[in-house]
Amino acid sequence: xxxxxVLMVLMLTLLAAPAMAKEGFFIGASLIPSVDISGxxxxxxxxxxxxxxxxxxxxxxxxxxxxxxERTKLDWTGGGKMDMDGVAVNARLNxxxxxxxxxxxxxxxxxxxxxxxxxxVTSGGQSNDGSGFRLGIGIEQYLFKELxxxxxxxxxxxxxxxxxxMDGTIRVIDIGLIYHFL
Numbered sequence: 001x002x003x004x005x006v007l008m009v010l011m012l013t014l015l016a017a018p019a020m021a022k023e024g025f026f027i028g029a030s031l032i033p034s035v036d037i038s039g040x041x042x043x044x045x046x047x048x049x050x051x052x053x054x055x056x057x058x059x060x061x062x063x064x065x066x067x068x069x070e071r072t073k074l075d076w077t078g079g080g081k082m083d084m085d086g087v088a089v090n091a092r093l094n095x096x097x098x099x100x101x102x103x104x105x106x107x108x109x110x111x112x113x114x115x116x117x118x119x120x121v122t123s124g125g126q127s128n129d130g131s132g133f134r135l136g137i138g139i140e141q142y143l144f145k146e147l148x149x150x151x152x153x154x155x156x157x158x159x160x161x162x163x164x165x166m167d168g169t170i171r172v173i174d175i176g177l178i179y180h181f182l
Contacts, residue, residue, distance in 0.1 A: 024058025026066075028150075030176025035072045035084070041130070041160050041168025045082065048074030052174055056092075064092045068117075070172065082123040086170070088134055088156075090115030107142040117156045119170065130160035140178070148178045 032050040036042070050072030058064035070086040092113040113136045120129050138152030156170040 024060075024064065025181045026054075026056050026058065026064075026178050027181075028054045028176050028178035030054070030150075030152075030174040032070060032072055032172055032174050034171075034173040035070075035074065036171045037074065037084075037168050038171070039168030040166040041158065044077045046075040046077060048072050048082075048084070050084075052176070054176070054178070058180075061096055062094050064094070066090050066092055066113075068115075070174075072172075076123070080123065082121055084119055084121045084170075086117050086119045086156075088115050088117030090134065090136070094140070109140045109142075111138050111140060111152075112136065113138075113152075113154070117158070117170075119156075119158060119160075121160065128160045128162050130158040130166075132156050132158035146180050146182060148180065149176070150178060151175050 030052045032052055035048045035050060037045050050070060052068060052070040054066050054068045056064050056066030066089070068086070068088045068090060070084075070088075072084045072086075074082045074084060076082060090113040092111050094109045094111045096109050098108045113134070115134045116131070117134050118129065118131045120127060134154055134156040136152055136154035138150055140148050140150040142148040152174050154172045154174070156172075158168055158170055160166045160168070
């Protein structure tokens with residue numbers, strides 16, 4: 001899990017470094033007020049919450065690639081907690097609708113995303129990994145040229161490597177701030 005995260009950060013840093021100011025490098029943080037796991041993987045779990053970070057590169061006003069790190073806690077129905085760490089890479093398609101000023105900064109942008117995520121769940125000293133494809137939607141509202149807020153919903157179909165394998169869907173709602181380097 002840590003190797004994947006380090007590799008992802010390194011890859012995005014190398015891609016973003018030479019073109020940071022021109023191509024739309026961004027970084028953000030978010031609160032996750034709701035995370036839910038359904039299916040076999042979610043048996044006995046209640047909703048949880050957590051926080052996340054994102055790092056990305058916008059290739060145009062319509063398309064960007066981002067890496068996401070999420071840390072959440074979920075409650076077991078009978079008591080106790082389960083930690084879930086996730087790392088994902090998403091391709092994001094933006095739909096700019098309005099402009100903020102004469103510089104043509106987009107102020108209101110719905111988006112859709114597709115990607116791949118890896119998760120590690122830990123409870124009672126035991127740890128299991130899982131991975132799967134992600135789909136999501138959201139809205140980003142620019143407050144200034146450099147700063148925006150976003151609200152997003154992501155659903156990941158995941159298979160955990162337990163014995164027997166457990167399938168489920170991880171649904172995440174996030175609210176965050178994003179700083180765009182100009």
